[in-house]
Amino acid sequence: MKIKTICCLGAGYVGGPTMAMIAAKCPKIQVTVCDFIQARIDAWNSDTLPVYEPGLKEVVESARGENLHFTTKIKPAIAAADLIFVCVGTPTKSYGIGAGRAADLRYIESAARLIAEVSDSDKIIVEKSTIPVKTASAIQTILSANNTSEATFQVLSNPEFLAEGTAVSDMENPDRILIGGEQTPEGQAALESLVEVYANWVPRDRIITTNLWSSELSKLVANAFLAQRISSINSISALCEATGADVDEVSRAIGYDSRIGPKFLKASVGFGGSCFQKDILNLVYLCESFGLPEAADYWRSVVTMNDWQKSRFVEKIVRTLFNTVSGKRIAILGFAFKKDTNDTRESAAINVCRDLIAENAQVIIYDPRVPLETIHRDLLEVGVSQNAINQNVKVVADPYQAAAGAHALATLTEWDEFRELDLPRVYDLMLKPAFFFDGRAILPLEALKKQGFEAFAIGKGR
Ligand SMILES: NC(=O)c1ccc[n+]([C@@H]2O[C@H](COP(=O)([O-])OP(=O)(O)OC[C@H]3O[C@@H](n4cnc5c(N)ncnc54)[C@H](O)[C@@H]3O)[C@@H](O)[C@H]2O)c1
Ligand SMILES: O=c1ccn([C@@H]2O[C@H](COP(=O)(O)OP(=O)(O)O[C@H]3O[C@H](CO)[C@@H](O)[C@H](O)[C@H]3O)[C@@H](O)[C@H]2O)c(=O)[nH]1
Numbered sequence: 001m002k003i004k005t006i007c008c009l010g011a012g013y014v015g016g017p018t019m020a021m022i023a024a025k026c027p028k029i030q031v032t033v034c035d036f037i038q039a040r041i042d043a044w045n046s047d048t049l050p051v052y053e054p055g056l057k058e059v060v061e062s063a064r065g066e067n068l069h070f071t072t073k074i075k076p077a078i079a080a081a082d083l084i085f086v087c088v089g090t091p092t093k094s095y096g097i098g099a100g101r102a103a104d105l106r107y108i109e110s111a112a113r114l115i116a117e118v119s120d121s122d123k124i125i126v127e128k129s130t131i132p133v134k135t136a137s138a139i140q141t142i143l144s145a146n147n148t149s150e151a152t153f154q155v156l157s158n159p160e161f162l163a164e165g166t167a168v169s170d171m172e173n174p175d176r177i178l179i180g181g182e183q184t185p186e187g188q189a190a191l192e193s194l195v196e197v198y199a200n201w202v203p204r205d206r207i208i209t210t211n212l213w214s215s216e217l218s219k220l221v222a223n224a225f226l227a228q229r230i231s232s233i234n235s236i237s238a239l240c241e242a243t244g245a246d247v248d249e250v251s252r253a254i255g256y257d258s259r260i261g262p263k264f265l266k267a268s269v270g271f272g273g274s275c276f277q278k279d280i281l282n283l284v285y286l287c288e289s290f291g292l293p294e295a296a297d298y299w300r301s302v303v304t305m306n307d308w309q310k311s312r313f314v315e316k317i318v319r320t321l322f323n324t325v326s327g328k329r330i331a332i333l334g335f336a337f338k339k340d341t342n343d344t345r346e347s348a349a350i351n352v353c354r355d356l357i358a359e360n361a362q363v364i365i366y367d368p369r370v371p372l373e374t375i376h377r378d379l380l381e382v383g384v385s386q387n388a389i390n391q392n393v394k395v396v397a398d399p400y401q402a403a404a405g406a407h408a409l410a411t412l413t414e415w416d417e418f419r420e421l422d423l424p425r426v427y428d429l430m431l432k433p434a435f436f437f438d439g440r441a442i443l444p445l446e447a448l449k450k451q452g453f454e455a456f457a458i459g460k461g462r
Contacts, residue, residue, distance in 0.1 A: 001124065001193045003029060007081035009111045011035035011044055011070060013051055013167075013274070013343065014128060014160050015087030020060045021171040023068035025201040032069045032077040044070035052342040052369055055168035075118045083124040083194065085158075086111050086139075090129045092278045101285035103132050103278070112139045116146035119153070124190045126156045130279055132286055133217040136180075154190035156181050157212050159219030164273065165340035177207045180215025220283045224299055227276040229264040231305035237267035237459030238312065247459025248441060267459040269352065269412055269439035270310040272337030274345035277303055310348050313410075314355040316456060317437055321408060325361035331402035331430075334413025334440075335367035335375055342369040344378050348439070349412040354382045357392045364394045366402040368415055371395075400429060408435035414442050423451045 008019045011033045023031040035041050043050035045064070049057060060068070071077060078084060088107035093099055108131060115125060125143070127136060136155045143153045157180035162170040177198045181191030195207050210218070233251060240247040247267045255262030271277075280299055287296035318325050337347035344350065353363050357379070365375055372395040379389055396402050399418070403409055403426045411418050419442050427434055436448050438457035448455035 001082055001122070001189070003082050003124075003193050003197055005029070005081045006031045006083050006085065006197075007077040008033045008085040008087055008128075009035075009074065009078075009114075010085075010087035010089070010107075010129070011037075011040050011050075012087065012089065013164060014162070015085070016044055016049070016051055016070075017053060017056055017059075017162070017167045018087070018128065018160060018171060019085070020056065020063060020068060021168070022197065023063035023066075024059050026197060027063075027067055029197065030067050030069075031063075032071060032081070034071055034074040034077050036072055036074065038072050041070045041072050052340075053165065053167045054340055059168060074114065078115055078118045078123075079120070081123065083126060083197075084115060085126045085128045087128045087160075090131055090278075092281055098285050101281045101288070103130075103282045103285075105131065105135065105138070108135065108139065109142060112142040113146060115153075116143045117148075119147075119151045120149040122152045124154050124156060124193060126158045126194060127216070128158055128160050130159060130219050130223075130275065130282075131216060132282055133213050133220070135216060136212045152186070154182070154186055155212070156187075156190055156194055157215035158194060159215065161219075161222065164343050165338055172201070174202060174206065177202050178210065178215050178218060179207065180210045180212040183211055220279050220286070223275055223279040224283050224302065226264055227271055227280055227306070228299075228302045230266075230268065230271045230276075231302045231309075233265045233267050233459075234270065234309045235305055237309075240267075240459045240461050242461070244461035246461065267441060268309075268348070268414075269313045269458060270306045270348040272345070272347040272349075274343065277306070277346055310351045311355065313348075313437070313439055313458070314352055314359075317356070317408060317410065317435075318359055320435060320437075320454070320456065325356060325359045325407075327360060327362065328407040329362045329364055329405055329431075330356055331399070331406040331409040332363050332365040333367075333399055333402060333409065333411045333418050334415055335365055335370045335378075336413050336415075339413055339415045342374075344370055344374055347378070347413075350378045350382055352410070352412060352439075353379060353393070354384055357384055357388050360392070362392050362394070364396055364402045364406060366396050366399050367413065368417060400425060403429040406430050406434075408437060410437040410439055411442060412439045414440040418442055423447065423453075427451050427453060 008015045019031050019033045040050050090103045093102045093104040140155050179194055181187040237247040251265035254260050255265050284296045284300045335349045433454045436453040436455040441457040445457045445460050
C-alpha cells in the first residue's frame with residue numbers, strides 16, 4: 001500500500017515531534033496528530049509548542065497547515081488514515097498485578113478499541129509507544145474481535161529511539177529505524193509500506209527489519225543497556241570519591257577501548273527521564289513473568305544503583321553541612337532531567353529536593369525551562385506537602401538569585417549556561433563557607449576550590 005494519509009494517536013513528546021519530522025520530509029503524505037487533551041492540541045497549533053526541543057519549532061512551522069495537522073477530532077482522522085501510529089503513554093502500572101513494574105497498557109488497549117470501532121477500510125497500525133514484548137498480539141486480538149467491517153489490519157512495531165533535547169537531530173539522522181512485522185506476505189507488505197515512508201530521508205541500510213517480537217524487545221533492551229552503562233559508571237564514581245581517582249579520567253581511559261566506546265559514561269547524580277526506569281522495570285517484570293528471577297534481579301540492580309546515587313548525593317550535602325541543613329538555603333541549579341528539555345519526568349532533582357525538604361532545608365530552585373507550576377506539581381506527586389512547598393520552596397528567575405544568601409549550591413542539570421557561571425559573583429553572594437556540590441561534574445573542581453568554594457563533584461576524589 002502506498003501511504004498517503006497518516007494519523008497519530010498521542011500528541012506528546014514522541015507523537016508531536018516524530019510526526020512533524022515525517023510531514024516535513026514527506027510533503028505528499030497528509031499527517032494528522034490527535035489527542036484528546038484540547039490544551040495540548042491548542043499548544044501544537046500555537047507559537048508556544050508544548051514540547052521544548054532545539055529546532056523543533058522550525059520543523060513544525062515548515063509543515064503545519066500544509067500537510068501537518070493537530071486536532072482533537074480523533075475519529076475522522078482514524079477513518080481517513082492508511083496508517084495509524086500509536087504514540088500513547090505506557091507508564092508503569094501503579095495498581096494491581098505487576099504494580100510498580102509492569103507497563104500500564106490501558107491507553108494502548110483503548111486506542112486499539114477505538115481504531116476497530118471507527119475503521120471501515122484497511123489499516124496499518126504501528127506501535128511506536130514502548131510496550132512489553134507480545135503486545136502486538138494483544139492489539140491484533142482486540143482489533144479482530146471488534147471489527148465490524150470488512151477492513152483488514154496489519155500491526156507493525158516501530159519503536160522510537162529519539163532522546164529528548166536532541167530529538168530533531170536524532171530523527172533527522174537516526175542511527176537506525178527499526179521495524180518489526182509479521183512473517184506473512186501481508187505482514188511483509190505492510191512493513192515495506194512503512195519502510196518506504198522512512199526511505200524519504202533515511203538511507204535504506206539504516207532501516208532494520210525484524211520479526212515483531214524482536215523489534216518490541218529490542219526497544220526495552222536498548223534502554224536497559226544504556227541505563228546500565230550509567231549505573232555502572234555511577235557505581236565507579238563512588239569508588240573514585242573514596243580513593244582519589246577521577247571518574248572522568250576513568251571514563252576517558254576505558255572509553256578509548258573500541259569495544260567499550262566513549263558515549264554514555266558521564267557520571268551524574270542519577271539518570272532520569274520518562275523512559276529508563278519505566279522500561280527497565282518493564283523488562284524486570286517480563287523476566288519474572290517468564291520465570292527468570294536471576295535475569296530480573298540483574299536488571300533491577302540498575303535501578304537500585306540509580307536510587308542509591310540520588311540518595312547518597314543528598315547525604316553528602318547533609319553530612320558536609322555539619323550534619324544539618326535545617327533552615328539552611330540550598331540553591332538548586334537545574335530541575336529538568338537533562339539539558340535542552342523542559343521535561344522533568346523522573347528527574348533526579350525531584351528526589352534530591354524532596355529529601356532536602358524532608359531535612360527542613362529551604363530549596364531555592366532555578367531552571368531555564370521548567371516553570372514554577374511544574375516544580376510544585378512534581379514535588380506534590382512525590383509526597384511533599386503543600387504546606388512544605390509554601391514554606392521551603394522558592395523558584396527564582398536566574399542562578400544568582402538562587403545563590404544569594406545560600407549556604408550551599410547544587411548543580412543537578414547540565415545546562416550549558418551553568419558552565420559559564422560568574423563564579424566570583426556566585427561566591428560573593430553566598431554565605432561562608434560557601435559549599436558547592438556539582439552533581440553533574442560540569443565545572444572544573446580546582447577552579448571552584450581556587451575561587452574559595454568548599455567544592456565537591458560527583459566522582460572526584462579529594
Ligand atoms: N519521551 C520520549 O523521549 C520517548 C522516546 C521514545 C519512546 N517513548 C515512548 O513513547 C510513548 C509516548 O511517550 P510520550 O513521552 O510521548 O508520552 P506523553 O505522555 O507525552 O504523550 C502521550 C499522549 O497520548 C495521549 N493519548 C492517550 N490515549 C490516546 C488516544 N486514545 N488517542 C489520542 N491520544 C491519546 C495523551 O493524552 C498524551 O498527550 C511511551 O510509550 C514512551 O515510553 C518516549
Ligand atoms: O552519560 C550519561 C548519559 C545520560 N545520563 C542521564 O541519563 C538520563 C537519560 O538521558 P538520555 O538517554 O540522553 O535521554 P532520554 O530522552 O531519556 O532518552 C533515552 O530514552 C528514550 C526513551 O525511550 C530513548 O528513545 C533514547 O534512545 C534513550 O537515550 C538523563 O537524566 C541524563 O542526564 C547520564 O547521567 N550520563
